[in-house]
Amino acid sequence: MIKVESLNHRYNNGPILHFPDWTIGDNEQWLLLGSSGSGKSTLLNCISGLLKPTQGNIVLNGTDLYSLSSKAMDRFRGQHIGIVFQKPHLIQSLNISENIEIACSFAGLPVIKSKIFSLLESLGLDGKAKKYPSELSQGQLQRVSVARALINHPTLLIADEPTSSLDDKNAENVMDMLITQAKENSASLVIATHDTRIRNRVEREYLL
Ligand SMILES: Nc1ncnc2c1ncn2[C@@H]1O[C@H](COP(=O)(O)OP(=O)(O)OP(=O)(O)O)[C@@H](O)[C@H]1O
Secondary structure (H helix, E strand, C coil): CEEEEEEEEECCCCCEEEECCEEECCCCEEEEECCCCCCHHHHHHHHCCCCCCCEEEEEECCEEHHHCCHHHHHHHHHHHEEEECCCCCCCCCCCHHHHHHHHHHHCCCCCCHHHHHHHHHHCCCCCCCCCCHHHCCHHHHHHHHHHHHHCCCCCEEEEECCCCCCCHHHHHHHHHHHHHHHHHCCCEEEEEECCHHHHHHCCEEEEC
């Protein structure tokens, strides 16, 4: 379970961004909705432990994120939170398997190749483990970024605008994949979006 409590953030001398309290239960799926500039990325960065909020707490499975040292936070994030960015951000000089392995290493967890291969297979990427990012299509690269986010069995899977640059069919495919993979991996799912095409796919909505 993830709790967002009494949270607000202020960049430099900008306006104070207020975030309503939010409880994300185990295995729940949520859309994070709000107009441009309303604070979606700021909130996701706070929840991911990447941005210390000016005030308030993020509590994940009983751990107050910002009570951790930065080193402990990095490890905790690696173990409990998987993030799918809009672009895959893979390391070009590493093959697909190695790109996923570094997510295990960052989290201080052992690399189990068989787990990587079976996750790639479940995402329709069998046979791609030894390929390099430049050898895969954009859709395949996005699925690799989902595999990287899931490899450590996170409590929470976060996707930031995963469909905004996609046509209708691919947006549908990506939503299917995120919903199915979150369920199969028993992860809660939060998708930040202003893509109205996907609003009917997820029942719960948090509005900014
Ligand atoms: N690093 C920063 N320094 C100063 N102000 C920032 C910074 N990042 C974001 N902001 C401001 O904070 C507000 C919220 O930004 P944020 O990126 O969280 O919104 P968003 O809802 O994700 O927007 P979008 O949908 O356009 O990506 C905006 O007014 C933005 O200008």
